[in-house]
Amino acid sequence: MNTAALRELIQRALQHEAASTQLTRILDAQVASLHPAIRLPAEDAQGVLARFIAAYVEQVPDVLDAAANVAREAGIEAQIKPVLKVAEQFFLQPPALMEGHNGLEGLLDEAYLAHRLVEEVNDRYIVHFGQPLIPLDTTVANLIAHQLIGEPFANQLDEAVHLAVEGLLDEEVFDLPSAQAYRQQLRDPKVEEAWKRWPCLSQQLGVELQLNQGQREAG
Numbered sequence: 001m002n003t004a005a006l007r008e009l010i011q012r013a014l015q016h017e018a019a020s021t022q023l024t025r026i027l028d029a030q031v032a033s034l035h036p037a038i039r040l041p042a043e044d045a046q047g048v049l050a051r052f053i054a055a056y057v058e059q060v061p062d063v064l065d066a067a068a069n070v071a072r073e074a075g076i077e078a079q080i081k082p083v084l085k086v087a088e089q090f091f092l093q094p095p096a097l098m099e100g101h102n103g104l105e106g107l108l109d110e111a112y113l114a115h116r117l118v119e120e121v122n123d124r125y126i127v128h129f130g131q132p133l134i135p136l137d138t139t140v141a142n143l144i145a146h147q148l149i150g151e152p153f154a155n156q157l158d159e160a161v162h163l164a165v166e167g168l169l170d171e172e173v174f175d176l177p178s179a180q181a182y183r184q185q186l187r188d189p190k191v192e193e194a195w196k197r198w199p200c201l202s203q204q205l206g207v208e209l210q211l212n213q214g215q216r217e218a219g
Helices: 003-020 022-033 045-073 077-092 103-129 139-149 153-168 171-175 177-185 189-195
Strands: 208-211 214-216
Touching (some): 003 045, 003 103, 045 077, 045 139, 077 103, 077 153, 103 177
16 A cells, blocks of 8 residues: 555645645635535534545545554455555546546545445445444545535446446455454453444544434434
8 A cells, every 4th residue: 555645645644734725715606505405514614625635535444444454454455455555546547537627626526436445345344344444434534525525426436436346346355264353353351442442533523423414313
């Protein structure tokens, strides 16, 4: 994994945003027309949303490093790492459909691809291990990012993720003896306690999502 290159790319985008305020101006126009499911604080809604996007993007290298480390511990690194490398390449060599998306706004699209890819791996991991590959809950954050990106482009990104996972991740990887041995380790109370230290990303950033007529706290 070359997450150092991702971190450098993200820092450049953050510096560009600080100098240009390009994303801030876009958000100024978007806040009033956001999907009604996205709930923001009454004060500084645009600022909260901007910080959410920056943190969502900045989390990608940490998420990929954590996923790679857990896969290594589980003895399935050879099978999981190629999927994570795809997420990395979404940043370093964006697919053609990302053309014209620049700065921090563009990295939101690429971060969504990466987070969604890990989410898909997590979903399969949960089926076999009873818990996610990494404990950072990005589900609500991904739903919020999907709304910010907007239809139908976000759906195109989802399809790119689906194709990447289907083509690279074989379900049989979870039946390997090394994976089965790792499953036993997950019952260790120390592992369970470590998992609790990872927060829900959207909850941490003060953005909520209301679903099915009832307000659900993000996370």
